[in-house]
Amino acid sequence: MREEASESMQDYLKNIYLIIRERGGSVSTSELAKKMRVSPPTVTSMLVKLGERKFVKYEKYKGVKLAKKGEIIALEVLRHHRLIETYLVEHLDYDWSEVHEEADILEHHISEKMELRIANALGNPKFDPHGAPIPSADLSSIAKDETTRLGEHISGDIVVIERVREREKEELQYLARIGMVPGKQVEVESVAPFGMVTLTNENGTHSLPKEIAMSIHVKKI
Amino acid sequence: MREEASESMQDYLKNIYLIIRERGGSVSTSELAKKMRVSPPTVTSMLVKLGERKFVKYEKYKGVKLAKKGEIIALEVLRHHRLIETYLVEHLDYDWSEVHEEADILEHHISEKMELRIANALGNPKFDPHGAPIPSADLSSIAKDETTRLGEHISGDIVVIERVREREKEELQYLARIGMVPGKQVEVESVAPFGMVTLTNENGTHSLPKEIAMSIHVKKI
DNA sequence: TAACTTTATTAGGCCTGTCTAAATATATAT
């Protein structure tokens, strides 16, 4: 399946999937251009091509959504990505915060056999080291998101971190350093009106910009 | 270094290196075209490009050799290839005979960090599962070949297999099945004039075409 | 709704790696 789409197409499909999964609706040319670090005309011409090949539903000036074929490819690439990240952390001594780049390349190049061997070596995990759900081997399912965002919580809430979304490596390293990683418990101390959240965890008290707090998924306890 | 050459260039350089290491001299257009499964004009234009970028020394109608820059890239890619093959066998339950394709792709896509982590996980091996030498981390050295070819030996010689060169997967699987793998001892029973060698190992007696016997490197004991 | 701003598409071009067909250089055989 994935071999039907070039590496570049696979990345477009994956990114369309990720944007829509996070916030629904459809994806605009400029949004995709920004995420893929490519010019808008490049996106337009790729969307035309992906549309012709029935990977996406694209209507001029109206944004793009995935067609079934495209969603399957997106899930396949995402499964590879998240399995690779997990493998690098569990078996090759990578840090949580530094696996992304490597996985972003290798996701397109491992065989189905290697995917299987990696998944087996890991015991078929359902989540990657950031807490992101790994699509099932048959690509039929991916864990539903039942979390809230740390940035939505109010003073006094006590939560457990379930997931930290992809961000710049330095940001992730900082969060790791202050103990804001999946599995840790955090209490919301205060929420300032100008977008700063103060939190306490086992490491002490820390303040984070709301944007960062919104990229941390949690469950209230 | 390797990032200066495209994936395709890396493969040309690697294959030029492999041909010259095996038999010296220079490499012809048609030879390379055959090895790379590409048309001769494609090779010509690539050689011109590699020459302009000082990766090779190429003279029209006279074949190609590697320049220093090109040799370093070839060694780097080869190190990746052989480390990956070793890793797949040692840690991901691949069979000796089925690692080649995977490594042929991944060799271009792993980072220097991953190379290092893989090498460490393996204890910095000097040889891959086929017995081929792995270039050193600084690419300054690669084990000298001190073996003879099984196909050169005469009746009565007793040898140990040191290396089995890359061939079709099915051929390697057959050799594995009859116990012709690195580390095993073999006695040459007879050498027929029409190019058939008969051998005895712990599995019994087997005949191999001379061409195959020539791709098995051994040391006489 | 008219003017202006923002977003998206069209037009045209470039580079890489590949191909086939035609031309030419080199090697081989009579």
Add this chain to the structure above:
DNA sequence: ATATATATTTAGACAGGCCTAATAAAGTTA
């Protein structure tokens, strides 16, 4: 040494993925 065969290069084309500049559509504001 000439003719023939083989190997190689040149010429010209194409698809993929990207770009900038120009144009046009959609959205926003007055």
